[in-house]
Amino acid sequence: MKGKWALVIWIGLLLIALWTAGLGREAVLNPYGFQSLSAFLARAFSPEVNVSFLSLIAEASLKTLAFALCATLLALFLGFIGGILRSHFWWHNCLESKNASFISSFFGYLFGIPAAIHEVIWALFFLSLIGLDMMVGVFAIAIPFGAMATKVFSQFLDDVDPAPTNFLIQNGTSPVLAFFYGAFSQAFPNMVSYSFYRFECALRSAAVLGIIGAGGIGYQIQISLSSLKYGELWTGFYALILLNGCVDFLSSRIRKIFGFLGSNDNGQRKKSSTPDLSRTYLALVAFFLCTLSVLLSLWFLSPDLSKWGRIFTQFHAFSGTLSAKGIVDSFTISHVVLSLDTFSMSVIAMTIAGIFGVLFSFPAALNMFSANGVLMQPKRKWGVVLYVVTRFFLLVWRAIPAPIIALVLLFAMYPSILAGALALAIHNIGILGRLNAEVNEHMEERNARYLRQIGSSSLSVYLYAILPMNVRAYLGYVFYRWEVCIRETLLLGLVGAGGLGLLLSEEFSSFDNNGALVTVAVFVGLTLIVNAFGRRLVPA
């Protein structure tokens, strides 16, 4: 779609969303809650540091980490296989199929369904089938994350230069080998990068699953919040930030070791001094460490596998509570109204996050404002400070899950679509800011540096060299996040911010399985519509 039409459509959607959210018609701020909010904020500098609580948080953090690690590796395995099946590249270039578009679209829709169902729903579903078990969280995260990874991995594969693979296919190499030598080798750095991003997401999701009782750090945060122990709450937040920060740091270090990124201060692509063979050994070491950590995680989580053996019997019993009449009767006009609320929440959130995610991405990119950065006058040093501060705030915003941000915001705001949208927006600014910063850091800098050298202003460099080159990637991430965001609206409903999530939480608490199934189906439908629509809005 042409950019200007995408913009017009988005502005139209935003106006509808703001009207639906009742902006200007309903009270948003709760003046009575400011006291609680200030009490909460005041404890930011004096978190609970009691040794027994710290050891509790440490154990909960380890549990969350173990969840996230096992779930991520399972998700990446599913995502890799599914990503190949979902890619047009595999069918068209490797297998030379004439029906490549049809087959890849089929897999796209197939994997779209589990991806559209939020991990919380999967967790509630598994909990209802087998009861409380540590592997509930792992599977609940791995299934939707794996399905989501199929989409991103397939896009990475579809974006590689097809010429080397075509060359190998034409000289008689088998499709699988041509794929690994010609395409996978090109997509691998992006896949590694995305895998770490997914690991971060899994950490946040593992924390969220704690809120619904799956254990870990989210569970501790929930307990502290419900008992209004703000000091403990902040300790929990700092633990989450530390966990995310460590993964972030590890991710960038590993990618650097493998030579996957970076521009140096002169804007030249860094030539890796590490010969390729040693990178191979490093990959093997990384693989070994991953396997070891998964085994350790499984030992730590100590799953009860006998429960999982009964899953099919339990599923049969669960399906016995469903009836066609019950399902039909459960569908009401409120599903349509609440869908509009959910949709509006996501549109408002993504508009705010999209704008601020781009703005924050510049100070958060090392090649922009650092000394000799493309947007910095030479010899000015304050860019590094700006970089560190921005990166820290982005880390904080993305480390704390949106429902927890919403719970905090609800101190000072009435439960509403706007409160939910704001929580989602804050969380997504943290994510988009970082993703866009990576886009900035990986961009081809020659044009920008040329404009800089001939004396152009920073604004001109931005408008003529950076924006045209990166805008598609920024928008791609916004629409990708929109799909994730609409899933997260469900969680915000569970904490009272409205939309379909609120209805679903009521249906779960009243054991209305028919109603819950209809709401989940409506929600999946809405997510699939947003997926299809979002893809069309990305400018060609």
Add this chain to the structure above:
Amino acid sequence: MLCEVAHRFGDKYALKNISLSIERGERVAIIGPSGSGKSTLLNLMQGVLEPTKGQVFLKGHLLQSAKLPFDIRQKVGKMPQDNHLVGRLAVVHNLNGGRLADWPFWKSMLSLLFPQDLEPLKEMMKTLGLPEALLFQRTEELSGGEQKRIALGRVLLQRADLIFADEPVASVDPERARSVLSLLCAADERGRTLVASLHEVDLARTFFDRIIGLREGRIIFDLPRNEIQATHFNDLYRLEDTLS
């Protein structure tokens, strides 16, 4: 063999009614000004492009009717203009690209982690005049000329009996160009057929025994080397002469 082949990009014909046949063991140079259709002709011969009109046979197989069998593909080597190397992979893996079709699956997969059977590659690096140490260097870190030679090494390692080379010496200095063509033509001594597109008339006359002149999508001449006169080239490049 090409029978009455034409190819069109949009409304513009890149090739018009081309018919030619190349025999086993021939060294054929296709020359002509930029945009004359050399690359299109080579791509049609290899089955990379499907002709708008006419038929192309490669080793007796009608190219557009079905996929070329894998055993035939293994015997056809290609040296594309843009090399088609994977920049992120080490040189060793790109060179192995020429041998994968001969290797068992697991040996190829394992070789991606632990490169196998390095002796022929070391020999090839010597033949190409490149230091052995480059084998484990990322290919994208090599110069354009070095990458061109790696692409050449890959096609030579393939042991193909027919090689298509699309401007194999473009962006290579004159001395290096001669060594690249010497290596390609040395392949011919082992009974291989070589079809290459070139810009350099002198090189075509030195290294090839049949020269096809192409201009504006038509064959202007198709003659053995010893029948080629200076007037043929003048006629072929007359537009350039006028401009200069």
